[in-house]
Every structure is written in structure tokens, then in C-alpha cells.
Amino acid sequence: MTSSSSTPRGHHFFIRSRRRAVALVGVGSLVLALSAAASAQANLTGSTFEGGDGNLVVNTTGNTDWTNAPSRVTGIDKFADKTDDAFGQGTKEDNAAVTVVDGSIPPNKNDLTRFYTANETLATIGASGNTGDIMLYLAWERLVNIGNANLDFEVNQAKTTGWTPSTVGPVTINRTAGDLLVTYDFGGSGTPTLGLNTWVTSATGTTADCFSANSLPCWGKHKDLNGTNSEGAVNTGTVAEPIARGNLSVGLFGEAAIDLTAAGVFEAGTCKAFGSIFVKSRSSSSFTAELKDFISPQGIDLANCSSSTVTTPKLADGTTTVPSTGVAVGSTVKDSAVVTASPASVIPTGSVAFSICKFAVGTTSLCDGTTNVGTSVGTTNIPSNNASNPVTVVSPGYTVSDVGRYCWRAVYSGDTAKGIPSSSDSRATECFVVNPVAASGTTAQKWLPNDSGTISASAGGDLAGSATFTLHPSGDCTGTSVYSESVPVAGASPQTVSTSNTTVVVTASGSYSWKLAYSSTNANQTGFAATCKEATALTINNTLP
Template sequence: MGCASILGLAFFQGMPAANAVHDTSVFELDGNATRTVSDDWNEVCFQKTGSAATCGTNVGTNGASAVGWVSEPVLNSSIFTGGGSKDPQNISSWLWKDEAGGLPDKDNLLHAYAARYSVAGDDVIYFGSDRYDNSGDAQTGFWFFQDAVATSGPKGSAFGFTGLHMNGDVLVVSDFSNGGATSTISVYTWDSGCAKAAAKPKAGDCGDVNLRLQETSNAANCASAGANDSFCGLVNPTNGTASPWSFKDKSGNTSFAQGEFYEGGINLSDIGLGDRCFSAFSSETRSSTSTTATLKDFVMGGFGNCGSSLTTQARNAADSADLTSVSIGTGLASAKDRATISVTGKATWGGTVQFSLHGPVGPTATTVNVGSAVPVTQATSFPITSAAATVSSVGQYCWSAAFDSSTQGVPDAVDDGTNECFTVDPVTPALDTSAGDDVVLGHAVSDTASLTGTATQPGTTVINGAAGPAAGGTIQFTLLKADCSTLATGTGTNPQSVSVSGDNASYGPVSFTPDATGTYHWKAVYTPASADPNNLGSTHNGSCDDTDETVVVNTIPTSLTSAQRYLPNDRVTVSADASGGGNLAGSVHFLGYESNDCSGTPIVDQTVNVSGASPQTVGTTNTTTFSTSSTISWKVDFTSTNGAHRSIGATCLEASSVTIDNGGTAHSG
């Protein structure tokens, strides 16, 4: 094969070239495999294999996003076989064998390689191969697969492949004829919309079943290509071109004879495929440049392992620290999520990340998208942070993030790992009480409660919904006797409860009337509503050690002050001095004075009848009492109604003094 232009690709219809592939300064297309100024195939070899002994260097490329380098293990290995092994057929129809024999030396590939770069926003792929012999015409092709195409195990009498074609897979076909002096190059893309070939296909037409022709050219030698070429190719121009890896051709040469080494490049962005990620590549030899040509030898390998990964971490609402737990607070807790996207095998890519929150974990859990999908590209500064999510119920919640790739060949990715879960903890409201004053037996004692620090109950929509109603439940007041265990008895309800509705400094007061004196203790217990997980119960004065909750039921003390009183009365005995006059009959008139000589106004004036045999004693029945020391005198007379007896005139007969000395006051203690 002589020095010739072997890859000639024109622009995709209507698309001007942005970057010339042969002079991008990122990769050398100079007809050899060894670095001079920019990256070259010896560095691709090392980056792929890591073997300095194999590749002749211990340096990798400077910025290739995907590389492939494959060595054919032995001559006549991996040879196409079977009538279905043709480019228009899907890979599921392809078959291959080892050591099949009959392969022309000029079609026997020894190594194949590829590298991908991003150049000023365009995606460029460089590719190449070397072969066992340069004698005779040869046709070759390069496939770039988006699926992870690879050889597989037995399939009937041969072997098969894994993976399938995807729309946008690229095929570059080159024809080496007349010793390489003539080259016809065509670029196709896999297109399942092509049912058959056009009569005379031109750029944009279906070149065959499943293959759309992008362009054809025979005038794009990298050594003479213009400044804006979208593609070019060339072979080594002279014998003796050094091989950086172990190489031996049919003639025994350990360097490349003229035309045994081939390399080229294509700007994918110019054919609208810059967004595709290719997972595998294959270099193939063929019987002709026809799309239905029989395929011969191939060297296939991975190309950058197109993939994506997503790592995430739950964060607090301020995005200032990782999050494992948070309090429900007053009823709404907030959290965020972080995500980092890593893409391999493709320098430029795009997509979106959707954050979601699942919880609270359990039978009623829901999953809610948090915020809109966040656009991301290779230029995004990672990690990215989600919008804040609010939850209105305690429990365990788990973030998840999903990367939706918009770059064909770059797979989607999700992450819902252990770093994504956090717990929302309930609150314990503060319960305090204040008992009323001590009382006298027969009166009620009272107690009042203060409940603060409650959280609202869960809302109807737990994630990103409104807070629920105020904390509910009850506060139960219990009055205990001095031993802190015996329930107080008396009048009223004990224990008794009041309903709760959120924070309140004055629940109650409640009251109860004990039936005995003594020391009593109030105890209060808050019990949340049955369907309220956000608040925990709390107890105040459960051990009766809060003196503010102690009340005493007392008796009233008494005192006694003695004071003497006297009742002045008089008595006389009436008798007849001789017998024979019959019974006494008449009346005695008593006049009592508060003096010693019957002067003044009488304090007692009473007439008492006298009748009966002599003698008769009669007296006054005065009921007026006196409480001070006094002198009393009495004047009496007898009026007889028995003519046989004489009357007695009023006479001041007696006087007496009474002295009172009261004894003071006695107390009950």
C-alpha cells in the first residue's frame, strides 16, 4: 500500500466544520504511532493497558475522555463467519470463529485503537489500526457502538456477540485500491428508519437497510487537508515506521511497512452526533466497500466504558452539614439533598437530576418530587443541592435522586443509598403546674397547668404540605394523699382531664374537695392525641417533690372566754302567828332594786299569789341576768285576802352584794 489519502470525509450536509481534526493540537495525525508534540497512540496504549513495557511509554493522554487499544491475540483469531455477518444486519445476526483459516494476509488486523476528545465544544474521535501485510487492495471499516457490544460464547457452530445496534452508531468504510493510490471513504450511521437503499444514494439518503449515508469523499488526506476539515485520514508514508508496541508483519518486519499503519479522525459534532457516547468500537476488514460486503477479520474492544454514576448525601436545611436526624420542631422540619454526577467515556454530556423524598417509611409512605428537574452538564459545579423539602410528621425519610441523561449512550443513574436517609424526631412538650392556696376542710383545692413546646400534628400531605392542627390530647390532673400513691377522696372527680389544643399557659384550673384534713399533692400527665406521633407524653410532679404542687387542708382554731352571769331573785315565807285563822290567802309583791336601800327604779316587779296552810314560801321568777358586780335590795309586802289574817306593808328587808371576777380566755391550740 502506497502513501495515499485513505480517509476522505466531507461535511455533513449544511453543517460547517468548527474544528479541523488534523490540526486541533490535541492529537497527532502524522502517519506514525509515537508522540512528538501532542497525544499519540503510544499514550492511548498506556492509558488503556497501564503497561509501559507494552506501549513504550509510561504517560497517558492529556485529556482523552475515552480510549481503546486492542491487540489481536493470534493470527486468524476473531474472524467473521456466516452469511448474516454484514454491516446492515443487527449484531444479533453476526457470527465469528477462531482459527478459521482462509483469511488473506492483507485483511488480517493485528491492533486497533481509538481515542475521543472534546475540542472547543466539539466531539472528535481518532481511530486507527495496523495489519499483517500491505500487499494488494484492502477495504476496512470502523464501527463505534453505543451499546456495550462484545464477543460472547457459542452460538450454534460458531460464536456470537452481545449487544445491539442503536440509532446513531457510526460506521466509517475505507477502500484501499491500486496500492492505496485510490481511496473511497463513506460515513454511515445506523438508522432503523432505513428500509432499503436509495437508487443512487447521496448524503442524507439511505445507503442500505438500517444504514444512512452521511457523506462520501476520496480527497481528504490529513497531510494536505484544509484548515476546516471535519475528517481526514492517512497511512504511514514509508517503510520502517517505528511501532511503539510489539509488531511483526508477514515479512518479519518489526516496524510498519508502508501502508501497514492507518489512522484517521472525524468530528462527530459535524454530523450531529456529538452528544453520543460510544461504549465499544470495532475495526473490521471486508471484501469491498459495498454495504453488503462480506466481513472478514475484526478487532473489537471497549471504548471508554460509557457510564454514569450518582452519589448523594442528605443535608440539613441550611446545607451546612450532613443530616442524619432533625427535630420536628414546631411541626415542620426541613431537609435538602446533594448530588454529584460522574460520567465516563464522554467529555461533553447533559441531562437533568430530579430529587425525590420518600416517607415516612411505613405502610402509608409516599414519594414526592422535590422541586423541578435540575439541568446538569459536564460544566456544572458539583455537588448540586435540591430545593428544601418540608415534612409535617416524624419518622424516617429517604431521599433519592435520578439522573436522566440527554446524551445518547450515557446511561441514566439513580442513587438512594444509606447516606440518603434521615430521621425526624418528635418533641417532648414542657408540662408545668401550679397548685392553688391551702384551704380549710370543706373547701376545694385547685391546680393549673402550662403546656409549651408542642408541635402541630401531621398534615394531610406529609411532604411539602401544610402543617396539621395544633397538638391535641389531654392533661390529666390527679390529687394524691401525703404518701403520693393513695388517691384523695372527697367531693368531685379525681382524677380529671382537660382537653389540649397546642401551647397554653393556663389549662384548667381544676378543683376537688377532700373529705379529710392533711397534706395533698397534685400530679399532672400530658397524653398526646392517639394519631399524633409528633408529640411525646410528659409528666409533672410524678414523685411529689415539687412543693408548688403541695396543698394542705386545715381546720380553723377556736378559743373560749368565760364570763359569769347571775340571776337576782327573792323568796319569802308567809306564816300566821296563831292557828285558827284558816289557810293563808293573798299575794306577796316583790320589788327588787339595784341599790342597797330599795331606792331607784325597781329591776324586778313581781306579784306572787299565796294560798294554803301556814306557812307558805313563794319567790320571784326573774329571768333578767346581770354580768357585772352589783348590790341588790328587796322590798316586799303581803296583802291578805283572808280576813282572819293581817296584811304586811311594804318593807325594805334585805340587801346583798355580788362580786364577778371572770377567768380569761382558753385556746384550742
């Protein structure tokens, strides 16, 4: 939950309370002199994290603490005095359906202000006796030291949608079988007691597996964590708060480090991935006590398996890589995603969602899914019978209709049932250029055959009659004619007349010939019968360069 730097009217009590809890940075040297940390070194096998010294800074060179915690995530309370939110009256740990209300935290109960979480996979041998142990680090801060502190960190595999720092009203926590509940109970002095419960459903257990509830789903049997797989501390003196700035007086800060592998959360050969965490306070040490304040969930990446997605733009066949010169407008392209799960024994399942973005040529933007979301091209499922790791998944086709620079994005869904986390690829190697299409021209010749003839007579006066032209598809006037036309002839000899063909079209090479006949209506002259007068060998070529 977020807090504001501005101070609304009527919140003076909040300011005084917070100042009692967090002093000015300027007295940091005095604070460090007075601090009585529980330990100055990391105690869990293989880990360099100082999770049991009750402060936020590194005490031993080479170690880590909250100032340099690996993959640190911060959650901040709404923190607005009497309007702070909390779970509604009567909410218990086994309730997934909860109600968020405003202004219901009694002053003598834990009023949380922020929490931290971090995690890492050890490169050295951990408490499990092997390399690769997965460590979870937790920390909380509260407004007032009321002595005891009873808190629970809920670590979910799936995020709860619609739950934000401003949410008020009904919320259903998105719980999955195997989700974790880390209990943190501090009696006001000494070392906190840490425990672990897992979420049980009808698919994974019976009511006999429930810790306190009488029906499923429920939190399962409680497991006490010990000094071998965990450590924790609450500050016994004023300590510096270098992240939020300021100082924290006695009892306002608590932390824990847990080897989840040694605690049995992550088992060899089984994938599990957690993506969300939040903290909440109980009204007493009893597991069935009412829940009070909380800080809304933050996303985390906590898994013993991993996945990677590497994609390559392809042509329409889905196998040929788009050339470095790009493709032409109107081309169909696809994206090929290679999904790899780790360890190698894990078989990827799930699906890959593909999107594409269009940019101007010469730009460097990427289809990152946030600033540039692009167009959804579709989702391709990994075949249910897949037995390969890695596995290649190809997108549906996408036709590029404009020039530009195009970039793909591929997002692998992961598989929450198997515990395989998601992954994606939207690197610059996902981009390619679409070029304009070069114009071209072709010809298709069409011939309209026409003929002309000259009629003459040596005597007898003017010509009178008609000339008949006949076109044959041969070189010797044989075969059925394809065109015939009669043209009037009149006037002094000689007379030249022509055909006016507009309907017969020749589009292919071949030989053609004409016959000419003349019929005279002048009694002093005679006509002549149809005679083969001429031939043409026609060659049509439409393919010259």
C-alpha cells in the first residue's frame, strides 16, 4: 500500500505516532552505538544473508542484508492513521473470502507499516546438504511496539486480481494447493517462533490434514521451523532504516531467513513457483485469532524451476528465418518460440501468446508489452502429448500490409500446476523490416485484323457494286472463316475500300489469310469470285524483358 508525502488535515496524531517510531536520520550514529543486535553474522548453511541480527545493514563484510538483499521487494501499508485498512471483523486464516474495511485497527494491535521480502538460490551447499537451496527472506515493520507480534506471511503461487492498495470490500484470495503460510510469533522478548503451513484442497488432502479447520480447503498441519532451516530476530535496540530512511526504535522491526528446500517446500524433481506475497497480523498467538492489519500483495519470482523463451521471426512456412533484408509488403510472417524449462527433466506445458508491434523504420522501440502492446496475433498451445524440452511453438500467420519496422513479442504462460514460471521474449532480434513492393508491368497484345482492297475496271464507266472480305485462320484461305464483311464500291475506277472489324480479336501467334470477291451492279462491268489474295504469319510475344 502506498503512503503520501502530503499531510491531510486532522492527521496530527498519525504524525506524532510515526515520529515516535521513526527518528531523524541525523542521529544515526547514536542509534548504531546503542543497537543491541542479536547476531552480526549469517547463521544458515550456505547463505550470506544476515537474517537473525535484527537490523537492516550488513555487519560482516561480504554478507548481505536488507540494504543489498537479492531480488528485494517492498510492500508499503496504506498507513493513514484511523483510515488505515484491515480485514473485517471475524476474518480467520482459513478464510479465502475476506472483506477489506477502513479504520478498524485497534491502537493496541499490530499496525504494520511496511514489509520486505527477498529470495535467492544458493550456489553453495545449503542446509539440505546439496547445492541450489532456495532461500526466502522476510521482514516487517510496525508503527508501535506493543510487545508481542503475531504475523503471517502468505506466499501464493497465483496473484489475486483486483486487490490493490485502494481496494475496499469483498476480496477472494487466489489460493492454490501448496501455497505457503509462514507464521511469525514473537512474545515480546527472545527469539521469534517460526512455522509453516501449506494450503490443502480436496484434490490434495482430506479434513484430517487441516490444522484447525473442519472443512476443505484449509491450511494444513503446522510445521515448526528450527535453527537448522531458519533464523529470525526482532530488534532489541534502535536500528537504522536505510531504505525508508530514518530509525526504528526497539521492537518495531523483525526479520527471518528460511531455507525452503531444507524445510521441504521445494522437492527434487518437482517444480513449484510462487508469484505473490503479503503480510497480515493476528490479534493473538492463536492460529484461529482474528486477522487485523495487512499490507496488500506484491509480486515476487520464487521458484525452483525456470523457463526461457527465445524467438525468431519466420516466413509463412514457419521454418525459414526472415532474411536480414526483410520482407515485402503483403508477405505473411510467423514467429517461432523455443521454450526451455529448467531443470532438463521438466517437460514444458502451457501455451505461448504472440503479439506484433509496428514502428517507423530506423526506430529502436521494442514490443515490450507495456509501453508498446501491439496487436495480438493469437495463442498457440504446446501439444498435450509433448515430450520435448525444449519445445518449439509457432505463431499463427500475420500479413504485413504496410512498410515499417515490425517487432514480435512472445509470452510463455508457464504452468502453475507443474510450477513452471512464465517467460517472454521481445528483444531486438524479434524485429524485421517490411519493404515496399517494386512495381512491374506486362503487356498483352490484341490484334484486330482488317484488310483493304483496290477494285478497278479499264472501261465501262464508274464502278458500282460491293467488295466482300473473308478472313481465314490459315495461310491459304482454307478452313472456316472467322470474319466476313461486305463494303460498298462506287465511283470512278479505281476504288480502294477497307474492312472495319472491331469484334474479332487475335491474341495468339498463327497464320491468317484474306479472300476478296467483287460483285458488280454495272451492266458494262463484271465482278470476280472470291480469290485468296494475301496471307500473314503473325507472331505475338508478351514476355520480352
